Amino acid sequence: MIYTWIIAALIFAAVRLGTRNMNRIPxxxxxxxxxxxxxxxxxxxxxxxxxxxxxxxxxxxxxxxxIVVSNLMGLLPGVGSIGWGHAAKDSALPFAIExxxxxxxxxxTADANMTVAMSAVFFVMSSFWALxxxxxxxxxxxxxxxxxxxxGLIVIPLALIFIFIGLIEVISICIRPVALxxxxxxxxxxxxxxxxxxLTNSPLGLGALxxxxxxxxVAVVQALVFTLLSIAFIGTLCSHSEEEAAGxx
Amino acid sequence: xxxxxxxxxxxxxxxxxxxxNFAIVLFVLWRWAYKPVLSMLAVxxxxxxxxxTNAEKIKADLARTEEERKKILGDAGVQASKIIEETRKxxxxxxxxxxxxxxxxxxxxxxxxxxxxxxxLARMKAELRKEVGRLVVDTTAKVTGKILTVExxxxxxxxxxxxxxx
Numbered sequence: 001m002i003y004t005w006i007i008a009a010l011i012f013a014a015v016r017l018g019t020r021n022m023n024r025i026p027x028x029x030x031x032x033x034x035x036x037x038x039x040x041x042x043x044x045x046x047x048x049x050x051x052x053x054x055x056x057x058x059x060x061x062x063x064x065x066x067i068v069v070s071n072l073m074g075l076l077p078g079v080g081s082i083g084w085g086h087a088a089k090d091s092a093l094p095f096a097i098e099x100x101x102x103x104x105x106x107x108x109t110a111d112a113n114m115t116v117a118m119s120a121v122f123f124v125m126s127s128f129w130a131l132x133x134x135x136x137x138x139x140x141x142x143x144x145x146x147x148x149x150x151x152g153l154i155v156i157p158l159a160l161i162f163i164f165i166g167l168i169e170v171i172s173i174c175i176r177p178v179a180l181x182x183x184x185x186x187x188x189x190x191x192x193x194x195x196x197x198x199l200t201n202s203p204l205g206l207g208a209l210x211x212x213x214x215x216x217x218v219a220v221v222q223a224l225v226f227t228l229l230s231i232a233f234i235g236t237l238c239s240h241s242e243e244e245a246a247g248x249x
Numbered sequence: 250x251x252x253x254x255x256x257x258x259x260x261x262x263x264x265x266x267x268x269x270n271f272a273i274v275l276f277v278l279w280r281w282a283y284k285p286v287l288s289m290l291a292v293x294x295x296x297x298x299x300x301x302t303n304a305e306k307i308k309a310d311l312a313r314t315e316e317e318r319k320k321i322l323g324d325a326g327v328q329a330s331k332i333i334e335e336t337r338k339x340x341x342x343x344x345x346x347x348x349x350x351x352x353x354x355x356x357x358x359x360x361x362x363x364x365x366x367x368x369x370l371a372r373m374k375a376e377l378r379k380e381v382g383r384l385v386v387d388t389t390a391k392v393t394g395k396i397l398t399v400e401x402x403x404x405x406x407x408x409x410x411x412x413x414x415x
Contacts, residue, residue: 001267001270008270008273008277015277018282022289034290038290058279059275061278062271062274111263111267113259113266114271117268118271120264
């Protein structure tokens with residue numbers, strides 16, 4: 001929790017430094033913030049309808065920035081390894097412990113509470129936007145409706161099939177936040193565990209070095225995966241592409 | 250369910266606190282990062298669009314000016330050729346007129362000179378006759394030793410004049 005606040009404060013400080021004196025010709029800090037925001041805005045608007053992209057952008061951009069900063073800060077020495085635990089018996093160092101059972105600082109994304117919290121926010125907001133975009137009846141039609149522009153008597157048996165598919169879709173919608181939360185938590189927690197094992201079980205901890213590079217990559221990739229999947233999931237609920245395609249036929 | 254949450258370390262108070270933390274981060278970023286940056290990007294995009302529009306307008310104006318310049322130069326060339334041609338024709342006409350006038354003046358001068366010459370010649374001839382008549386009278390008087398009368402004078406003069414005219 002403390003580390004979440006530290007990361008939030010760091011993000012806040014970076015943003016304030018970047019946007020304190022905004023000019024048409026940007027300085028270094030402003031350039032960084034602008035590049036990040038513009039890149040994420042283009043990513044979002046490239047995958048969603050303009051109206052939906054405007055609603056969704058702040059949330060998915062925050063997902064990416066918060067997760068990437070958390071993941072990278074989780075790789076700093078001492079994070080997850082300094083804390084309270086059983087005292088090391090044969091160590092010459094004072095206050096040495098076998099393993100930090102209660103670490104002082106933990107990366108928020110290696111804590112299921114944070115990943116589940118973000119997924120919960122995603123679920124609530126994506127449901128709200130789906131209702132806002134389709135309307136209550138439109139959403140039901142979007143999930144359970146017969147797709148493919150079918151007309152006539154064929155619609156009756158197809159409707160039964162599509163109701164069944166809709167039920168699967170509802171399960172899928174409910175599983176999405178769980179998948180998002182567990183994917184991120186598993187990857188970061190797993191990476192942290194690998195680093196700890198390699199640090200404690202290799203000479204001078206050198207065995208952890210290649211995994212540090214791997215985890216740097218994973219830190220950015222997982223943030224991107226969480227963000228892109230959030231956009232894609234919202235896109236499936238807030239689009240008329242199927243209806244439009246059917247309309248064209 | 251409860252067991253799974255416990256295994257994952259999920260606790261409701263922590264979960265709610267993290268939702269609040271994330272909401273705070275979202276608000277901070279929305280208020281102090283996304284809003285001003287997107288506004289700035291919109292302003293800059295507007296400026297770029299305006300600059301591109303202006304550049305295209307300037308390019309079109311330049312092309313039109315170049316076209317007008319070429320047209321003016323072409324017109325000026327045509328007009329200059331016309332003026333030169335007119336001037337040449339006027340000069341030729343003036344030259345012909347002046348030549349005619351000079352020729353007429355020269356002919357006039359020649360005619361007047363001829364008339365003056367003829368008059369002078371006639372006058373000189375008359376004087377010559379008169380002088381010759383006087384010489385004939387004087388010579389006759391000296392040769393004959395006779396004093397000539399007025400009638401003799403007239404007769405001799407008329408005779409001399411008649412012979413000289415012949």
